[in-house]
Each structure stands twice: as C-alpha cells, then as structure tokens.
Amino acid sequence: xxxxxxxxxxxxxxxxASGAMADSHQTKVGFVFxxxxxxxxxxxxxxxxxxxxxxxxxxxxxxxxxxxxxxxPDAERVMTQMALGGADLIFTTSFGYMDPTMNVAAKxxxxxxxxATGFKRADNVSTYSARFYEGxxxxxxxxxxxxxxxxxxYIGSFPIPEVIRGINSAYIQAKAVxxxxxxxxxxxxxxxxxxxxxxxxxxxxxQGADVILQHTDSTAPxxxxxAAGNVVTFGQASDMAEFGPFPRVxxxxxxxxxxxxxxxxxxxxxxxxxxxxxxxxxxxxxxIGDITDAVPSDVKAAAEALRDSLADGSYHAFTxxxxxxxxxAWLADGETADDGTLAGMNFYVExxxxxxxx
Amino acid sequence: xxxxxxxxxxxxxxxxxTPLLAxxxxxxxxxxxxxxxxxxxxxxxxxxFLDPLFSEFAWYYRPQLLVKGAPLVLIAxxxxxxxxxxxxxxxxxxxxxxxxxxxxxxxxxxxPMDLRLIFPLMVIAGAIGGTLWAMIPGLLRVKFGTNExxxxxxxxxxAEQLLASMALGTMRNPDGMGFPGSRNLAQYPSAANLxxxxxxxxxxxxxxxxxxxxxxxxxxxxxIFGFQVRLSGQGPRAAVxxxxxxxxxxxxxxxxxxALAGMAxxxxxxxxxGQISIDFNVGYGFTAxxxxxxxxxxxxxxxxxxxxxxxxxxxxxxxxxxxxLPGAAIQLLQGMLLFFLLAVDxxxxxxIKFKTGEAV
Numbered sequence: 001x002x003x004x005x006x007x008x009x010x011x012x013x014x015x016x017a018s019g020a021m022a023d024s025h026q027t028k029v030g031f032v033f034x035x036x037x038x039x040x041x042x043x044x045x046x047x048x049x050x051x052x053x054x055x056x057x058x059x060x061x062x063x064x065x066x067x068x069x070x071x072x073p074d075a076e077r078v079m080t081q082m083a084l085g086g087a088d089l090i091f092t093t094s095f096g097y098m099d100p101t102m103n104v105a106a107k108x109x110x111x112x113x114x115x116a117t118g119f120k121r122a123d124n125v126s127t128y129s130a131r132f133y134e135g136x137x138x139x140x141x142x143x144x145x146x147x148x149x150x151x152x153x154y155i156g157s158f159p160i161p162e163v164i165r166g167i168n169s170a171y172i173q174a175k176a177v178x179x180x181x182x183x184x185x186x187x188x189x190x191x192x193x194x195x196x197x198x199x200x201x202x203x204x205x206x207q208g209a210d211v212i213l214q215h216t217d218s219t220a221p222x223x224x225x226x227a228a229g230n231v232v233t234f235g236q237a238s239d240m241a242e243f244g245p246f247p248r249v250x251x252x253x254x255x256x257x258x259x260x261x262x263x264x265x266x267x268x269x270x271x272x273x274x275x276x277x278x279x280x281x282x283x284x285x286x287x288i289g290d291i292t293d294a295v296p297s298d299v300k301a302a303a304e305a306l307r308d309s310l311a312d313g314s315y316h317a318f319t320x321x322x323x324x325x326x327x328x329a330w331l332a333d334g335e336t337a338d339d340g341t342l343a344g345m346n347f348y349v350e351x352x353x354x355x356x357x358x
Numbered sequence: 359x360x361x362x363x364x365x366x367x368x369x370x371x372x373x374x375x376t377p378l379l380a381x382x383x384x385x386x387x388x389x390x391x392x393x394x395x396x397x398x399x400x401x402x403x404x405x406x407f408l409d410p411l412f413s414e415f416a417w418y419y420r421p422q423l424l425v426k427g428a429p430l431v432l433i434a435x436x437x438x439x440x441x442x443x444x445x446x447x448x449x450x451x452x453x454x455x456x457x458x459x460x461x462x463x464x465x466x467x468x469x470p471m472d473l474r475l476i477f478p479l480m481v482i483a484g485a486i487g488g489t490l491w492a493m494i495p496g497l498l499r500v501k502f503g504t505n506e507x508x509x510x511x512x513x514x515x516x517a518e519q520l521l522a523s524m525a526l527g528t529m530r531n532p533d534g535m536g537f538p539g540s541r542n543l544a545q546y547p548s549a550a551n552l553x554x555x556x557x558x559x560x561x562x563x564x565x566x567x568x569x570x571x572x573x574x575x576x577x578x579x580x581x582i583f584g585f586q587v588r589l590s591g592q593g594p595r596a597a598v599x600x601x602x603x604x605x606x607x608x609x610x611x612x613x614x615x616x617a618l619a620g621m622a623x624x625x626x627x628x629x630x631x632g633q634i635s636i637d638f639n640v641g642y643g644f645t646a647x648x649x650x651x652x653x654x655x656x657x658x659x660x661x662x663x664x665x666x667x668x669x670x671x672x673x674x675x676x677x678x679x680x681x682x683l684p685g686a687a688i689q690l691l692q693g694m695l696l697f698f699l700l701a702v703d704x705x706x707x708x709x710i711k712f713k714t715g716e717a718v
Contacts (some may be wrong), residue, residue: 030679034686036684036686037684064679064680064682065678065679065682066675066678066679067678067684067685069675070637070640072630072631072635072637072638072639072640073626073630073631074640074671074675075426076630077422077426077672077675078675078679080418081415081418081419081675081676081679082679085415085679085680095537096635096637099542099632100580119535145700158538158636159526159538160537160538161537189518189519189636190637199624237610240626316507319703344535357520357522357523357526357527358523358526358527358530
C-alpha cells in the first residue's frame with residue numbers, strides 16, 4: 001500500500017466524516033409538553049411556537065416533541081432521551097419540570113435548556129415566562145364591567161405565584177371599575193382536565209358567578225358557560241375564538257413563536273447564553289384576543305386603552321396604592337411592584353376573600 | 359356456525375398462551391393503527407417494544423425499565439392476593455399516595471439529622487400509611503357491608519386532596535420561595551432512596567419488588583394462606599367450611615395490597631420523584647391493576663407484565679419523540695393490550711366449536 005493510497009483513503013474518510021458533520025449540523029430542538037398538543041390552550045400555543053420554528057428555519061432545524069409528560073421522573077427520562085437523541089436545545093414548558101430540567105442539564109452541559117415559568121437557572125439553563133398578569137388586568141376590567149351579579153368566578157389551577165398574580169391583577173382592575181365586585185376562586189389542582197374544569201365552572205355558575213376567568217388550559221369551562229347561556233368567559237392561553245362572540249368576549253393569547261425562533265437562532269449562531277426573560281404585551285409575548293361586540297363599546301375602549309398603556313409601559317398592572325389582604329400596606333401611592341415580589345407572590349391583595357390554600 | 363363450549367377445567371395451555379396472544383394481537387392491531395396514522399408500522403412497533411432494550415441508548419433505558427416497572431410490580435403483587443380472593447381493591451393509587459406522605463413525613467421530621475435509621479423508618483411508615491388507608495374500605499366492608507370497590511376508589515380522590523394540602527401547607531419546603539412542594543428527599547442522604555449501584559436503576563424499590571415476587575410465589579403455591587386465598591376466590595362457601603374467616607381474609611388482603619402500595623409510594627417519593635408535590639402520583643396504582651391481570655395474578659406473570667408495561671411507556675416516549683407519534687396513540691395501544699387480554703381470556707375457559715348448519 002502506497003502513501004498515496006493511504007492519503008486517498010484518509011481524504012475519503014475525512015470527506016465522509018465532514019459529510020456526516022454537515023448532516024448532523026441540522027439543529028435539533030426538543031419540546032416537552034405537559035398536556036396534549038390538541039388541548040386548545042397552553043400546550044397548543046407552545047406547539048404553535050414549535051411549528052413557527054420549523055416554518056422559519058425549514059430544513060436547517062428538526063423539531064421533536066413528547067406530549068402529556070407527567071411532571072417528575074417521567075419528565076427527566078423524556079428530556080434525557082431527547083438529549084441522547086442529539087437535541088441541541090430543549091424547551092421544557094411547564095413549571096413542574098424545573099428540577100428535572102436542572103438534573104438533566106447538569107448531565108448534558110453541551111445541550112441548552114429553556115424552562116418556562118421557573119426560577120432556577122444554570123450555564124445551560126435559561127428561564128422564560130410571559131407577563132400574563134398584564135392580560136389578566138384587561139380581563140379584570142372587562143369582567144368588573146360586565147358582571148351583573150357582581151360575582152366573578154375564577155378557576156385557579158395550582159396556588160403558585162403565577163396564578164395568584166393573575167387573580168390579584170384581575171381583581172385590582174375589576175374593583176376599580178366596580179367597587180361591589182366579589183371574586184369566588186375555585187382551585188382545580190390541574191392544568192388540564194376537562195372534566196374537573198367543567199365541574200369547577202358549573203359550581204361557580206351555581207354560586208351566582210356570571211363571569212368566569214380560568215387559569216386552566218382546556219375549553220371545558222367555555223362549553224359550560226355556553227350551556228348556561230348568560231355567562232361571560234375569556235379564552236385562556238389560546239384565543240378559543242370558536243366560543244366567540246359570546247360567551248368568550250376576549251382572551252389572553254400566549255405567543256411563544258418570536259421567542260422560540262430567537263432562541264433557536266441563537267443556538268444556531270452559537271450566541272446562546274443563559275438568560276431570564278419575562279416579556280409582556282409590549283414585546284408581543286402576551287396578546288389580547290379580539291374583544292367582541294358582546295362587550296359595550298365604552299368598556300371595549302377602556303380595555304383597549306388599558307392594554308395599550310400596559311404595552312407602552314406608561315402603566316404598570318400593580319400600581320399603588322395597594323394593600324395586602326390583611327390590610328397591611330404593600331404599594332404606596334404611585335409605587336409599582338418590583339419583579340422580585342411579583343415572581344414570588346404568595347398573598348392576595350386587599351378585598352379578595354378566602355385563603356390561599358396552605 | 360361457531361359455538362362456545364365450556365371447558366370442564368380451565369385450559370392450562372391457554373392460560374399461558376393467552377397473554378402472549380394478546381401481546382401479538384396488540385402489536386398487529388397497533389401496527390394497523392400506526393399505519394393509518396401514516397407511520398411505518400414495523401418501525402413503530404420495533405421502536406416501542408425493542409428500542410428500549412436493544413437500541414444505541416439501551417444502556418440508559420434498561421435501568422429506566424426497572425425504575426418504571428418496580429412500583430407497578432410491587433403494587434400489582436399486593437393487588438393479586440385480593441383479586442384472587444375476590445376482594446377488589448381499586449384504590450391502590452390512594453394507598454400509594456398516603457404511603458408516600460407518611461414515609462416522606464417521617465423523613466422530613468428528621469431533617470437535617472444524619473442517621474442511618476431514618477430510611478428504614480420511612481419504609482415502615484410508608485407501609486403503615488398504605489395499610490391504614492386500605493383498612494378504611496376493609497373495615498367498612500366488614501362492619502357495614504359497603505362495597506370495597508367504590509370506597510377504595512373514592513378514597514383515591516380524598517388522598518389526592520390530602521396530597522395537595524401537604525404539598526401546599528404542612529410539608530411545603532421552607533426554602534422553596536413560596537412554591538408548593540416539599541424538600542427534595544433525594545438530596546437528603548439519610549432519607550434518599552438512591553441507586554444502589556450507579557447507573558443500574560436498582561434502588562430499594564426494585565429490590566423490594568423482586569422480594570415481593572418471591573414472597574408471593576412461595577405464599578401462593580406453598581403456604582396454607584395461599585390455598586385459603588385461592589379457595590375464597592373460587593368457592594366462598596367452600597372456603598368458610600374449610601375454616602376461612604371471610605372478614606379476616608378481606609382485611610388481610612386489603613392490608614397486604616395497602617402495605618405494598620404504600621411502600622411503592624415511599625420508594626418513589628424518596629427516590630425518582632424526590633419530593634411531595636401536588637401531582638406526585640402519576641397513576642401507578644391504576645396501571646398496576648392492568649399489570650396484575652396481564653400477569654394472570656401470578657407473581658412471575660406480574661413481573662413480566664410489569665416489565666412489558668414499562669416497556670410500552672418508555673418505548674412510547676421514544677416513538678413520540680423520534681417518530682412523531684401522538685401520545686394518545688400510545689395510550690390506545692396500552693388500552694388495546696388489556697382489551698385483547700380480556701377478550702382472548704375466553705379461550706382459557708371455553709372451547710370454540712365449528713359446526714355445520716344441521717344443528718339449526
């Protein structure tokens with residue numbers, strides 16, 4: 001065997017190797033979903049973000065996902081499996097994936113992780129969330145204006161800061177337009193369980209609520225309200241426009257697409273760094289769905305004005321004077337809440353009755 | 359014309375063959391389902407049933423099979439005693455939760471003490487918790503003749519509320535920034551149920567599952583209690599004449615299944631799950647019912663069935679991720695497995711006769 005043929009062989013091997021390299025250069029992005037992609041709410045919108053990534057980069061990316069992954073050891077296995085399968089970037093899209101994400105990220109330092117709504121970060125773990133409470137403020141204004149019984153029902157998922165923030169934000173605006181308004185809160189202890197959610201909605205309607213806000217992901221409460229006939233609802237996470245123009249009069253829409261595209265791009269460019277993102281209406285991460293004609297035009301105008309002032313930053317959803325539920329002062333006149341307090345919010349504002357489950 | 363003729367004795371050959379037949383039928387019809395979904399059926403079935411065992415990353419999946427299968431086997435073994443005796447404990451999920459709460463409670467009470475005794479105490483507490491929870495339907499049945507199916511099932515929902523209350527209140531991690539969930543027991547060495555050999559997946563729960571299989575095998579085939587269990591199921595009146603106290607049998611069977619389910623919960627919360635959280639339970643207690651029947655209520659069968667069920671879970675995740683199969687298709691496949699098992703069960707007790715028209 002001559003030197004030449006060895007060299008030729010080596011060149012060939014190199015060529016094959018670089019060919020394989022080019023192939024594996026396709027960026028692989030994994031998504032771990034807590035519900036089914038057809039939930040019509042939270043997971044549906046995350047999946048829309050995934051599809052947007054595919055549409056943006058075409059063949060340069062490959063996306064994979066696993067749906068309905070329980071929060072715990074199963075999530076850890078799914079993430080590990082994705083990392084082993086060559087994922088470069090993994091979005092874990094539920095709060096309960098926090099510790100599993102941290103555990104798996106520690107084992108795969110070269111894989112980037114993005115955990116939604118959590119607070120633990122590492123060199124290869126970013127966190128991101130949306131300021132849903134801004135959308136809740138707009139809902140609260142409409143809810144306070146629309147209720148005739150002055151009872152607003154609220155379906156909470158889990159009593160975690162994100163949900164409590166939403167309740168407080170909605171209540172503050174509802175109270176501002178309707179001092180007699182009262183919130184009745186039911187905890188469903190689930191993100192997605194159509195049966196439980198429908199039951200919660202029915203209970204609230206029976207207790208006199210004629211407006212229902214939901215922080216769970218299915219459209220079951222919408223259907224329950226539709227059956228009741230005179231109850232107002234809001235789309236949650238997704239537009240849920242199929243229930244418009246009534247009972248669904250508006251919605252909060254999570255729009256993850258720009259963020260997912262930007263982060264995927266950062267991985268492709270090698271510029272990805274660990275960050276903490278918390279964007280609201282202004283950045284487009286939170287959208288307010290079309291306010292239908294079932295809402296009186298003056299209320300609609302006020303709601304849109306609130307939306308715009310939240311978007312341009314001229315107004316903060318938590319602006320003093322606001323007291324805590326026990327009457328102690330929280331925000332002085334004109335003072336706005338800092339992100340740290342909001343992130344760990346575990347108290348109701350003054351006027352909300354009932355206790356946060358302990 | 360096809361007729362069914364009852365066999366004088368259940369066929370032993372078919373008793374072994376039907377689970378295998380059910381698996382094959384599931385593969386066949388599952389494959390057709392996947393084909394309708396536009397997936398390559400052979401590749402999909404291979405991914406679900408073989409990839410966890412033989413693929414490139416099998417070194418990771420094989421230990422995971424133990425982690426996923428152990429609680430199923432442990433609970434199913436407990437259930438099999440009652441099911442054989444005609445006592446229907448459908449609420450193993452609740453006993454699993456309460457066992458986890460009691461065991462974790464003991465561990466958290468000792469935090470941050472460094473004592474080797476803590477983990478054994480937690481295991482005992484888990485078993486006691488599960489037993490006590492199972493005693494509720496047991497005593498109600500014995501004293502008031504209530505239906506243990508309904509009571510044990512309803513108590514699952516009570517246990518879930520209890521779990522939520524623990525995660526949000528009593529057991530909430532004081533250093534958890536206001537978020538629900540207890541301290542992570544897996545990070546507390548004295549209470550942690552870690553892998554005994556790194557990377558093997560072998561934790562104490564897996565060991566306990568194997569011991570339970572052996573224990574159940576000996577009890578059912580060699581011990582008088584096993585005979586009484588079988589007798590109670592096949593002929594309750596005969597059992598009474600043979601000196602079996604039906605009430606005692608109910609309490610013992612529910613106690614065994616409660617204890618094993620409680621221990622499974624404890625091993626899970628101290629190990630793979632790590633903490634008491636609102637949605638800590640993921641349905642092992644219900645899946646174990648399928649495992650028990652798939653394994654024909656026989657300890658060795660249950661061991662194999664637990665492995666098979668774990669395989670479909672893990673393989674199902676791989677198929678979702680690699681082949682884009684919807685999650686619901688995997689659940690359908692698991693449902694099919696039980697459906698076919700119950701359907702072909704007919705062959706054990708009946709003979710199929712093909713007759714020509716003259717009988718009409």
